[in-house]
Amino acid sequence: MLEANNLTKKYGDYTALNNLNLTIGKGEIFALLGQNGAGKTTTINLFLGFVEPTSGVASIDGLNVATHAEETKTRLAYIPETVMLYPNLTGLENLEYFSSLAGFSYEAGQLAGFLDTAGLQSSAHGNRLGGYSKGMRQKVGIAIAIAKKAKVLLLDEPTSGLDPKASNEFSEILKTLSASGTAILMATHDIFRAREVATRIGIMKEGNLQSVTEAGAISANELEQLYLKTV
Amino acid sequence: MHLHLIRIVALHEIRTVFRSKMPFILYSILLAMLLLAGFVGWNYVSKFNAQQARYTTEVQDNWMNQPERHPHRVAHYGYLVFREKAPLSFFDFGLDSYVGNSVFLEAHRQNTVNMSEAGFSNGMLRFGELSMALVLQLLVPLFIIFLGFATVAGLKQNGVLKILLCQKASYFDILAGKTAGLVAVTWLLFLPLILAALIGGAVLLQNEINAELLLRSGLILFVYAVYFLIITMIVTGVSAMSKNASNALIMLVLGWMVCFIVIPKSAQTLGSSLYKAPDKIAFEQAIEAEVRKEGDSHNPDDPHFAALRANTLKKYGVDSVHKLPVNYGAMVMQEGERITSGIFGTQFNKLIETYQAQNAVSVILGFFDPYLPLRNISMQLCGVDFDTFSEFQKQTEQYRFDKTTLINKIHLTQISYENDRAQKVAQSNWQQMPPFEFRPVPLAATIYNAKWSLIALLFWLVAGAAALGFISSQRKFQL
Structure with a gap:
């Protein structure tokens, strides 16, 4: 591979x-x-x-x-040491944006599913990334990789x-x-x-x-x- | 290049901009300045034109109501001509503040329209007046800089660019999308305002709207849209080349200072030092010297006028000017008029050529600074440029010459040579003369005159796109 x-x-x-x-x-x-x-x-x-x-x-x-x-x-998908992404967007919005740039179009439910799979609690999906801990941001990074089917x-x-x-x-x-x-x-x-x-x-x-x-x-x-x- | 990915990046950029407070605060300040500049400019032009119209009527009334008098007295009574400000001059003041708006027309004298200010005719030293055009030309680029300096450099700094580049979108898609998003925001915030101001202001000023005004407004809108796009491409390009956002901001602000202060001022200095223009006194002295060379109508021994006399006597088959069927004094005056007018025309054209050469420096420098071509085109489309001013001077001189010729003709045919000064002619003679009406430079001629500035703007557009393409192809600008 x-x-x-x-x-x-x-x-x-x-x-x-x-x-x-x-x-x-x-x-x-x-x-x-x-x-x-x-x-x-x-x-x-x-x-x-x-x-x-x-x-x-x-x-x-x-x-x-x-x-x-x-x-x-x-x-491929890439996760750096610190996943910053867009602090003004929510976890879901970040995932949606990166997925769309990877050429995928997902429903909100599917996107939430990817975040769940990555281990991000549902209550955080709609919060702005600026308020996430480093671990939570890494999970969004993982969700991006999952959504991309890397x-x-x-x-x-x-x-x-x-x-x-x-x-x-x-x-x-x-x-x-x-x-x-x-x-x-x-x-x-x-x-x-x-x-x-x-x-x-x-x-x-x-x-x-x-x-x-x-x-x-x-x-x-x-x-x-x-x-x-x-x- | 993936258009749908560019669209996604652009929409994301728009959403990001509208979610932050800083652009809103900056826009509020600029909006207030634009509205203030628009109102002040419109109010000034409105009052100025109303005043000019009053004076024009007063001058015309005075002219028409002259009592029966000798034509030569009519010729020296004079006539003041006023230049009404162009309907779009409230938007861009251009050179209006530096060139005259009125000229006193009289026989034998070609009074210039404030030619003493010709040294500043390029208007490049001007920086203080707040017009809508000034805000749009100088401050909107700053707005775009503050909006976009971190657009790529910030992503590079926090590692997001790497993640973005791991998606399907290429670096060029990202740069093009960011440029499109930023310029869309700028267009959305400023273009409707420009259009509304241009059409609304001009309609309120002249109570009508015509095709030319609409076309001019449309073209102004278009060139400003292109200008904002060029600035946005530069901002995105510099941001993409910078390692971090603060470097990008420093580079862009430095670039702004060079392009908006240093180069325009240098262009003026360079132009006027390369092509020296005479001041008013030198200009008038040059004309007087030329006139002296041609002949002195008051000197009976002057060869030119002696020849005129001999030829006239021969033509009419008489041996004395007293026996001529026409007034020889009027004939001499008309000949003098023809000579001085011709000399003035030649000298004036030389002066215009000098100023055009000075202006050419700024046109050439427009290929190094996108602000210069936009400024030139904006002035030209608003009718506040050097061509409009010189056209006014030419038309007033032609009007003066035609008017004086007509009066001399009255003198020639209705006043006998004997006891010349004691005679008078009826008011109806000069009441038939049409008032002066300035014919602005037609739009087609304006576009033709602006061709090099338009080409320079097009050059910047192509160069900007090519630069983004080049930057996106370089790996060193991705990390």
Whole structure:
């Protein structure tokens, strides 16, 4: 579903991502761990098409992102560290707007259903986003991905700043999405959350993917030791 | 490009603008200024024209009621001509405040219409008068800037742009939609007001509406609509190129200062330094010098007038001007009139060419500043431009020449050479002369004269669209 073949990005002499080879299949959650500047966000930006690769190919559903920007966009959804959206619009209105830009036209009931699926309580649907907590806004972001029927979900530090309860709820939603076949690439600093939610975990350092581990084959402590040793 | 997605973005933009309080507050201020400017302008033009009409009647009555008198006294009695302000001049004052509105017409003298103010004839130094056009030309762009500086940069700053770009809409769709939404808001808020003011104000001023007035109003509406679109494209483009909203605001306000203060003032300074125009005294001295070269009618030995005398005597087969069947004195006066009028015409045309060359600087700079072409077109369509003024001067001179020629003809045929000064002619002779009526520059000529400004505006429109296309194609402007 998501594939990087010898993917490299250089800014002058600085190599932000070096020769990344990675495949994330349908229903898989891949967590990218690493310090700031390790190349996690660059990887996500390359899959989003915001950055042009220096060499190599980033592809989604078999389509090269660089050459099939419009087609790949219809298959993916993106949730940044902080989902701001439009604070003057309600959760429902935000969802309606983003869905319509994705080419979908939903009834109010369907939109409310997506927000429910994303875990946002019904009483908040009609409130302006400006009054939402970070966790609630992340849920609207998830609802946008669900409404879009995205096959691929790209997440950049999605649990950063969330309280444990909200973070746990978010993990559960991701598991539900992966169970329905969505391929998820998540950049994070949160080792514990990565091990809990991901199927595989990659650790990056200075633009290189240093190691890839099956999440189920390693304990939280072992992962932490591996991470500290790697970075 | 997806038109339906552009429409969605545009409608969203409109909804977002109408949900915030700041645009409403800004609009309220501008609306108050526009209404005030409209009323003050209309009131001034209304009173001015009423006053001009009173004076015109008074002058005409005085002219008609002159007693039986010698034609040359009639010629020197003079006639004051007034220029009524154009019906749309309440909307755009243009050069009206800097050029004269009346001229005293008399024999042998070509009095200019306040030519001493010709140095300011471009009106570029003017900044103080509050007209509707001034508010629309200078302050509405500021309104658009405040409305749209964060339209893309703000989304970039808070990460929403990335999410937007992950939908089906392309960056160009988003930029085009935002431009369409912002300009739709501006059009909705200002265009109906402009149209109502133009039609309503002009109808109240002249108690009628005609096709030309409607056409002019329609064209003014159209060029202002295009102008707002250009400004909106610039605002969206700068916002899209900026990393954050504050950078965009700084760039746009700086751009506003350059385009609305620095370049217009520089255009005036550059124009007048490149093409120096004479002041009133120098202009009159140049005419006097030319007249002296041509001949002095009071000097019996002047070769030009000696030749005229010889030719006239030969033509009538007599040996003395006393034996001519016509009044030779009137003939000399008419010849003098012909010479001075010709010289004035030549000098005046030179002056006009100088001013046109000065104005050409601002027309050329219009390709670097969208405000200049709009300002020029607005003045031209409202009939308060330099062409209208010079046309008035030309028409008054033609009227003066025709009137003097007619009086000289009366003198020539009805007053005998002997004992010339003691004779009089009946009032009916000058009572037949029609009063002066200014014929404004026709709309077709106005459009032709405005062609380069129109092309400059079109250039900005195309360049704006191309710039948005270019910006949307650059990945560096997406993050």
